[in-house]
Amino acid sequence: MAFDKMELNEIEVWDGNFAAAQALRQVQVDVVSAYPITPSTPIVEGYAKFLADGYVEGEFMMVESEHAAMSGCIGASAAGGRVATATSSQGFALMVETLYQASGMRLPIILNVVNRALAAPLNVNGDHSDMYLGRDSGWIQFDSYNPQQAYDLNFIAFKVAEDHEVRLPAMVHQDGFMTSHTAQGVKTLSDDEAYGFVGEFKPMNDMLDLENPVTHGVQTEEDWHFEHKARQHHDLMTKVFPKIEEAFDAFEKLTGRKYNIVEEYMTDDAEVAVVALGTSVETAVEVAKEMREQEGIKAGVIGIRVFRPWPFEYIAEAIKGIKALGALDRSSPNGAMGALYNELAGILVNSDEKAVLTNYIYGLGGRDLTKAHLKEIFKELKANADAGKPTTELQQFIGVRGPKLAYL
Amino acid sequence: MLEIRWHSRAGQGAVTGAKGLADIVATTGKYVQAFAFYGSAKRGAAMTAYNRVDDKEILNHEKYMKPDYVFVIDPALVFTTDVTINHKPTTKYIITTHMSTDELKEAQPKLADKEVYTVDCIKIAQETIGRPIPNTPMLGAFMKVSGMYDIEFFKENMKRVLAKLPQKIIDANMLAIQRAYDEVK
Numbered sequence: 076m077a078f079d080k081m082e083l084n085e086i087e088v089w090d091g092n093f094a095a096a097q098a099l100r101q102v103q104v105d106v107v108s109a110y111p112i113t114p115s116t117p118i119v120e121g122y123a124k125f126l127a128d129g130y131v132e133g134e135f136m137m138v139e140s141e142h143a144a145m146s147g148c149i150g151a152s153a154a155g156g157r158v159a160t161a162t163s164s165q166g167f168a169l170m171v172e173t174l175y176q177a178s179g180m181r182l183p184i185i186l187n188v189v190n191r192a193l194a195a196p197l198n199v200n201g202d203h204s205d206m207y208l209g210r211d212s213g214w215i216q217f218d219s220y221n222p223q224q225a226y227d228l229n230f231i232a233f234k235v236a237e238d239h240e241v242r243l244p245a246m247v248h249q250d251g252f253m254t255s256h257t258a259q260g261v262k263t264l265s266d267d268e269a270y271g272f273v274g275e276f277k278p279m280n281d282m283l284d285l286e287n288p289v290t291h292g293v294q295t296e297e298d299w300h301f302e303h304k305a306r307q308h309h310d311l312m313t314k315v316f317p318k319i320e321e322a323f324d325a326f327e328k329l330t331g332r333k334y335n336i337v338e339e340y341m342t343d344d345a346e347v348a349v350v351a352l353g354t355s356v357e358t359a360v361e362v363a364k365e366m367r368e369q370e371g372i373k374a375g376v377i378g379i380r381v382f383r384p385w386p387f388e389y390i391a392e393a394i395k396g397i398k399a400l401g402a403l404d405r406s407s408p409n410g411a412m413g414a415l416y417n418e419l420a421g422i423l424v425n426s427d428e429k430a431v432l433t434n435y436i437y438g439l440g441g442r443d444l445t446k447a448h449l450k451e452i453f454k455e456l457k458a459n460a461d462a463g464k465p466t467t468e469l470q471q472f473i474g475v476r477g478p479k480l481a482y483l
Numbered sequence: 484m485l486e487i488r489w490h491s492r493a494g495q496g497a498v499t500g501a502k503g504l505a506d507i508v509a510t511t512g513k514y515v516q517a518f519a520f521y522g523s524a525k526r527g528a529a530m531t532a533y534n535r536v537d538d539k540e541i542l543n544h545e546k547y548m549k550p551d552y553v554f555v556i557d558p559a560l561v562f563t564t565d566v567t568i569n570h571k572p573t574t575k576y577i578i579t580t581h582m583s584t585d586e587l588k589e590a591q592p593k594l595a596d597k598e599v600y601t602v603d604c605i606k607i608a609q610e611t612i613g614r615p616i617p618n619t620p621m622l623g624a625f626m627k628v629s630g631m632y633d634i635e636f637f638k639e640n641m642k643r644v645l646a647k648l649p650q651k652i653i654d655a656n657m658l659a660i661q662r663a664y665d666e667v668k
Contacts, residue, residue: 086509088502088505088506088509088515088517090502114521199521200521221544250544252518252521253518253544256518256519256521257516257517257518257544258501258502258505258506258515258516258517258518259505259514259515259516259517259541260509260514260515354544355544357542357543357544358542358543358544358545360542361542361543443545443546443547444544444545445545445547446543446545446547447547
């Protein structure tokens with residue numbers, strides 16, 4: 076192959092962006108079509124530099140917008156290449172139309188989403204507004220809580236998305252700045268291990284296979300549209316989780332690092348638990364330990380590793396025996412309950428579990444979620460568990476200045 | 484857990500300094516975290532960067548910190564920002580200034596009852612590296628005050644972190660680190 080390999084230390088101190096860029100290099104992405112935006116810029120910048128320095132054999136397409144960036148990815152993927160890009164926030168919002176094209180055309184593109192707030196007001200910091208905006212787009216959504224996971228989940232994402240039984244695009248999410256610009260130790264894979272794990276890209280129905288002409292991006296009206304969408308949903312519901320499990324197992328065999336579709340921390344005997352995404356999961360784990368040691372509250376944490384498809388049955392299992400659940404949503408609900416609250420309510424309503432469920436909106440625009448906030452939340456959940464009903468409003472805003480905001 | 488807060492101006496290298504320190508500490512088997520408060524800060528704007536070091540995996544991602552050490556790498560920030568915010572009784576300060584520690588405490592009474600060390604990292608950087616980039620000398624001063632690592636071990640590791648730079652610049656940085664180590668009071 077016409078590229079140089081890179082010698083990495085066993086542990087490198089990388090931020091989440093650089094970790095993701097290294098993963099794109101190691102799987103030898105053929106095409107990155109990108110329009111950079113803060114805080115995701117260093118991912119595509121990193122790939123471009125590796126390409127310029129001869130560490131990857133591929134092509135970097137500079138385009139005029141994120142809409143064009145994803146369109147370029149769609150074209151390259153349909154042509155038969157391994158394709159990836161990165162974006163955040165407004166860029167993600169501009170991509171939305173093309174996200175549905177990518178999933179509907181069953182193109183296994185990998186999109187690194189460095190989560191950031193949506194304007195207005197303009198804000199470059201991390202929250203989950205963009206991740207939530209993508210949740211009906213037909214993509215698989217993996218969520219990382221630190222730079223190591225941003226690195227690892229890229230390999231998992233390529234392996235799952237490109238599987239011919241799946242053939243769906245996947246996003247790898249990381250928290251803007253809190254992961255993307257935070258340097259931590261990252262255990263690396265060698266270039267050979269990484270490439271070996273994901274394997275060579277095997278095209279399917281590729282447009283450049285001139286012996287077998289195919290059509291992409293077709294129009295179907297009421298005669299066939301529903302069947303296409305239904306099959307796509309069917310595959311998301313039935314085929315994706317077994318493939319993710321398979322990839323997680325293979326990854327554990329290779330690295331010793333174990334991932335789960337739903338990450339459970341101290342939930343076995345937990346009386347109360349928070350359900351969260353991103354870096355907050357890890358902070359909550361530290362606080363849950365302290366609640367057990369210092370307050371005698373049996374606290375646990377449920378981390379969503381795969382946000383789409385929504386792991387309904389896995390969560391139903393994880394919440395067994397828990398008396399009070401707090402859904403932590405880092406996105407403005409804008410006139411509704413937070414998404415995690417609604418999804419959890421959908422599980423609880425037909426279950427034998429009787430957990431009291433409340434909703435916490437926190438961290439918008441990068442506002443700090445402190446350990447002190449989490450301690451208060453666990454104490455409130457304990458009061459809910461003891462009372463067997465909500466002792467607070469169903470939805471509360473955490474860490475916002477001015478009069479307390481709470482609803483229902 | 485060891486926690487450090489850097490006070491700097493955007494462009495003075497606090498983020499690079501924090502990441503460089505994390506890089507060196509990680510080679511000794513410890514767990515590290517280095518991050519900064521960004522936003523749309525432009526070159527010259529006051530900013531803060533942070534380090535966490537621990538013997539076990541660092542799970543805490545809150546930005547709030549009660550630091551064990553405060554590094555101030557721009558002399559004016561002692562007067563224009565509150566470098567003592569969220570302090571604890573044991574917090575130690577290493578401050579870049581042309582003043583002596585006593586003169587500084589007199590000029591900024593908030594520091595009067597604090598454990599303060601001073602060193603002129605700006606002057607050292609200008610005389611060695613040729614540019615007022617005070618991040619690496621600050622780390623030299625930190626090695627002296629904290630006794631974290633032997634200075635020769637630290638410099639050897641720092642050479643690896645700076646390996647991408649021209650040899651002349653690496654040598655100048657080593658000189659700057661050693662001078663700050665020797666001169667901090």
